[in-house]
Amino acid sequence: xxxxxxxxxxxxxxxxxxxxxxxxxxxxxxxxxxxxxxxxxxxxxxxxxxxxxxxxxxxxxxxxxxxxxxxxxxxxxxxxxxxxxxxxxxxxxxxxxxxxxxxxxxxxxxxxxxxxxxxxxxxxxxxxxxxxxxxxxxxxxxxxxxxxxxxxxxxxxxxxxxxxxxxxxxxxxxxxxxxxxxxxxxxxxxxxxxxxxxxxxxxxxxxxxxxxxxxxxxxxxxxxxxxxxxxxxxxxxxxxxxxxxxxxxxxxxxxxxxxxxxxxxxxxxxxxxxxxxxxxxxxxxxxxxxxxxxx
Amino acid sequence: xxxxxxxxxxxxxxxxxxxxxxxxxxxxxxxxxxxxxxxxxxxxxxxxxxxxxxxxxxxxxxxxxxxxxxxxxxxxxxxxxxxxxxxxxxxxxxxxxxxxxxxxxxxxxxxxxxxxxxxxxxxxxxxxxxxxxxxxxxxxxxxxxxxxxxxxxxxxxxxxxxxxxxxxxxxxxxxxxxxxxxxxxxxxxxxxxxxxxxxxxxxxxxxxxxxxxxxxxxxxxxxxxxxxxxxxxxxxxxxxxxxxxxxxxxxxxxxxxxxxxxxxxxxxxxxxxxxxxxxxxxxxxxxxxxxxxxx
Numbered sequence: 130x131x132x133x134x135x136x137x138x139x140x141x142x143x144x145x146x147x148x149x150x151x152x153x154x155x156x157x158x159x160x161x162x163x164x165x166x167x168x169x170x171x172x173x174x175x176x177x178x179x180x181x182x183x184x185x186x187x188x189x190x191x192x193x194x195x196x197x198x199x200x201x202x203x204x205x206x207x208x209x210x211x212x213x214x215x216x217x218x219x220x221x222x223x224x225x226x227x228x229x230x231x232x233x234x235x236x237x238x239x240x241x242x243x244x245x246x247x248x249x250x251x252x253x254x255x256x257x258x259x260x261x262x263x264x265x266x267x268x269x270x271x272x273x274x275x276x277x278x279x280x281x282x283x284x285x286x287x288x289x290x291x292x293x294x295x296x297x298x299x300x301x302x303x304x305x306x307x308x309x310x311x312x313x314x315x316x317x318x319x320x321x322x323x324x325x326x327x328x329x330x331x332x333x334x335x336x337x338x339x340x341x342x343x344x345x346x347x348x349x350x351x352x353x354x355x356x357x358x359x360x361x362x363x364x365x366x367x368x369x370x371x372x373x374x375x376x377x378x379x380x381x382x383x384x385x386x387x388x389x390x391x392x393x394x395x396x397x398x399x400x401x402x403x404x405x406x407x408x409x410x411x412x413x414x415x416x417x418x419x420x421x422x423x424x
Numbered sequence: 425x426x427x428x429x430x431x432x433x434x435x436x437x438x439x440x441x442x443x444x445x446x447x448x449x450x451x452x453x454x455x456x457x458x459x460x461x462x463x464x465x466x467x468x469x470x471x472x473x474x475x476x477x478x479x480x481x482x483x484x485x486x487x488x489x490x491x492x493x494x495x496x497x498x499x500x501x502x503x504x505x506x507x508x509x510x511x512x513x514x515x516x517x518x519x520x521x522x523x524x525x526x527x528x529x530x531x532x533x534x535x536x537x538x539x540x541x542x543x544x545x546x547x548x549x550x551x552x553x554x555x556x557x558x559x560x561x562x563x564x565x566x567x568x569x570x571x572x573x574x575x576x577x578x579x580x581x582x583x584x585x586x587x588x589x590x591x592x593x594x595x596x597x598x599x600x601x602x603x604x605x606x607x608x609x610x611x612x613x614x615x616x617x618x619x620x621x622x623x624x625x626x627x628x629x630x631x632x633x634x635x636x637x638x639x640x641x642x643x644x645x646x647x648x649x650x651x652x653x654x655x656x657x658x659x660x661x662x663x664x665x666x667x668x669x670x671x672x673x674x675x676x677x678x679x680x681x682x683x684x685x686x687x688x689x690x691x692x693x694x695x696x697x698x699x700x701x702x703x704x705x706x707x708x709x710x711x712x713x714x715x716x717x718x719x
Contacts, residue, residue, distance in 0.1 A: 255635060255636075255637040256637065257637075258638065258639075259639075274637070275634055275635065277635070304634065314631075314632050314635045315635060317627055317628060317632055318628065318632050318635045318636045318637070318640050319635075319637065319639060319640065321624065321627070322624055322639060322640055322643045322644075323639070324676070324679055325620055325624055325643070325676075326643055326698075327679070327694060327695050327698040328672060328675045328676050328679060328698070329616065329617055329620060329672070330698040330699070330701040330702050331675055331694065331697060331698040331701065332612055332616070332668065332671060332672060332675060332701075333612060333613065333701035335700075335701075336609075337609055337612055337613050337701075338701070338703070339570055339599065340550060340570065340572070340609045340610060340613045340614075341550075341613045341703050342550045342551065342552075342569075342613070342614065343553065344553075344554075344614060344617060344618070344645075344646040345613050345614065345617055345703060346702070346703040347642045347643070347645055347646065348617045348620070348621055348642070348643050348645075348646055349617075349698075349701070349702045349703070350639075350642055350643075350702065351639040351642065351643055352695070352698050352699060352702050353699055353702050356692045356695035356696045356699075357692065359695055360688050360691045360692040360695065363683050363691055364683065364686055364688060364691065367683055367684070367686065370683060371680060371683060371684060373627065374676060374679075374680050374683075376627060377623060377624070377627060377676075378673065378676065380623045380626055380627060381619070381620070381623050381669060381672075381673065384619055384622070384623060384669075385666060385669050388658050388659065388662055388665060388666060388669075389662075389666060391659055391662065393655050393659060396654075396655045396658055396659065397651045397652065397655040399622060399626065400622050400647070400651035400654055400655065401651045402626060403621075403622035403623070403625040403626040403644075403647050404625070404647060404648055404651075405630075406625040406626065406627075406628035406630075406632075406633070406644070407625050407641070407644045407645065407647050407648050408633070408636050408640060408641040408644070
């Protein structure tokens with residue numbers, strides 16, 4: 130399985146897109162890396178940093194490509210339309226993404242790309258931070274991190290393997306998940322925490338600021354992620370996020386009830402049992418016991 | 425105002441207690457530092473680390489002290505009883521604490537210590553981490569951090585000043601707050617976040633662990649704090665914590681409603697406005713514009 134593509138096309142050169150470019154160039158995974166986006170200034174920064182070899186604000190440069198991988202690294206709400214545009218320009222390009230939601234996107238594209246005989250396989254590298262922009266791109270962002278691939282039953286096995294090898298060449302571990310299963314899990318591990326962090330921060334008054342410690346800072350940090358990116362994520366994963374928000378509300382009611390009745394045993398049990406799900410180096414290890422595939 | 429006490433008595437030599445000892449010894453703030461606690465093993469570690477000069481499992485060694493400061497560094501549920509015992513043994517000792525709740529404790533002790541003509545002034549250094557035990561004690565834990573002092577109207581100004589100088593000598597900035605006001609603020613900046621972090625973690629299944637990133641880890645880290653310590657805090661600040669839990673629930677309902685109706689503008693606004701309350705180096709600066717006193 131060749132590690133390289135002739136062309137790596139990165140659509141959206143923000144934190145994730147520029148990191149993919151930097152990582153791929155560092156590891157020689159493509160003969161040429163093309164950055165595509167709306168904003169010339171952002172594209173210029175990505176070019177200056179060496180995340181891409183050439184830049185463009187249109188997809189016209191893709192027509193002649195014979196062996197290409199296009200990663201759409203935009204907010205999730207833009208992915209379906211962009212993927213279809215790429216397929217229309219050149220159906221030879223394997224299309225993927227790095228978005229935090231997968232279900233709607235994969236399902237919709239499976240239908241839309243039929244007419245082009247083009248292929249989209251969803252992916253989600255669980256990496257990054259609340260920072261945005263190519264100035265924060267990092268060639269090692271994906272090293273030892275998990276990238277979830279979410280092929281559909283109609284995805285070509287060779288394309289799946291090629292994408293998997295690509296991500297593993299960036300240093301990532303990979304795992305295959307059914308797209309809706311991905312969204313169900315990420316609702317709990319990522320989308321809900323973001324909503325909760327924002328709600329926590331929103332309760333503060335400015336006069337509270339001196340009384341915030343490292344605990345408050347760490348618990349709310351993720352709420353600094355781009356509101357545009359996260360609005361898209363919340364709305365794309367709407368039903369599952371609402372479901373876990375309900376579940377979370379019930380869990381809080383359980384705790385409130387124990388506090389209201391001054392039930393020290395129940396409060397303590399609640400706090401203790403939560404601890405088995407806090408990640409190491411604080412709690413459980415992020416890197417261990419990775420299953421090969423999950424349904 | 426002399427910086428030093430003849431004797432610094434640390435009751436409970438965990439993370440905070442041992443850090444006070446290490447900090448005081450590093451800065452020569454007491455001729456002798458006495459560690460008092462229940463557990464001989466813990467006391468031995470504090471002694472070996474140089475956080476204290478002598479250790480005891482009883483208060484008997486306090487009877488002859490003429491110039492002493494006793495800091496009670498136990499879970500908040502034990503503070504009132506311990507303070508009264510110290511006052512009964514030696515009413516010359518200025519008694520304080522480092523607990524995360526202040527209202528009940530200060531109010532109760534104002535009454536109970538009258539008969540001994542002894543003085544308790546509450547304090548709360550907003551410093552520390554989820555770690556526990558003297559092995560994690562750190563002489564610079566309080567450097568540039570805020571310590572809130574919560575004197576009552578009956579507190580002696582000289583004692584307030586002496587305590588303030590003590591904390592400032594450990595490198596802390598100090599601020600005076602009315603005890604109930606302290607609890608109201610800390611309910612929002614500390615107690616609610618802890619409850620929420622635990623509830624978030626409690627929703628996970630073990631099979632979700634590989635899909636947790638740094639965001640989930642940071643958001644739930646504080647839930648690793650000692651369940652015994654935090655059960656006490658929740659029950660001591662019961663009414664205010666329940667009030668902010670209700671407020672938090674309402675804020676989440678607002679977000680849920682925006683998600684349910686796919687109102688991208690409302691979701692985005694919610695996320696944006698939360699960001700002004702996220703601390704720097706991520707958001708607002710933890711160190712700036714500290715008011716002298718607050719009602």
